[in-house]
């Protein structure tokens with residue numbers, strides 16, 4: 001999406017929030033992605049974020065994520081995207097053993113902290129394989145975030161090396177030249193992505209002392225239910 005209003009949160013609120021009910025998460029209904037001197041999450045630092053999907057520790061992750069660029073950085077922060085389905089299909093064909101491990105072994109994903117407004121604590125946790133298949137054995141969802149991956153795995157010690165090897169192969173495949181798209185979001189642009197298929201990340205960035213225009217993205221999540229609901233409503237009106 002291009003040429004969206006440049007003010008704080010405007011895109012989220014005008015283009016999506018007013019039309020669609022956002023997915024309320026531990027990051028609230030919409031959230032600011034900025035480097036923060038007291039970060040509560042790696043996203044709120046200037047460190048590199050490796051490719052991941054969001055909220056893997058929820059039983060039902062949000063289907064869509066919108067990342068709206070309010071302020072571009074001149075000091076890094078290049079956005080990265082990779083199609084997890086494409087990587088999974090390639091593995092299914094070329095390395096079925098790894099595909100089998102990634103689609104059958106459930107990993108734990110966890111996040112705990114304090115809600116920003118209420119200060120109530122949260123301890124979110126879910127178990128799932130990185131590649132989820134439907135009943136027909138078709139690829140349905142990707143869930144991968146190495147920074148929220150818990151220490152627990154659903155198998156015994158004899159399988160640990162196999163799992164780590166599979167994770168490493170998956171992670172390396174994401175960053176292969178043919179699978180990775182990277183570009184700087186410009187002010188007023190918003191990336192809208194399928195959070196259970198497309199992985200996103202960013203290069204590291206810095207905020208020099210005295211910088212008045214630090215990198216600033218505004219984010220929000222939406223469930224597919226809300227999208228399909230809206231589509232049905234519009235279709236019904238057009239008939």
Ligand SMILES: [Fe+2]
Pocket residue numbers: 043052053054200
């Ligand atoms: Fe993210």
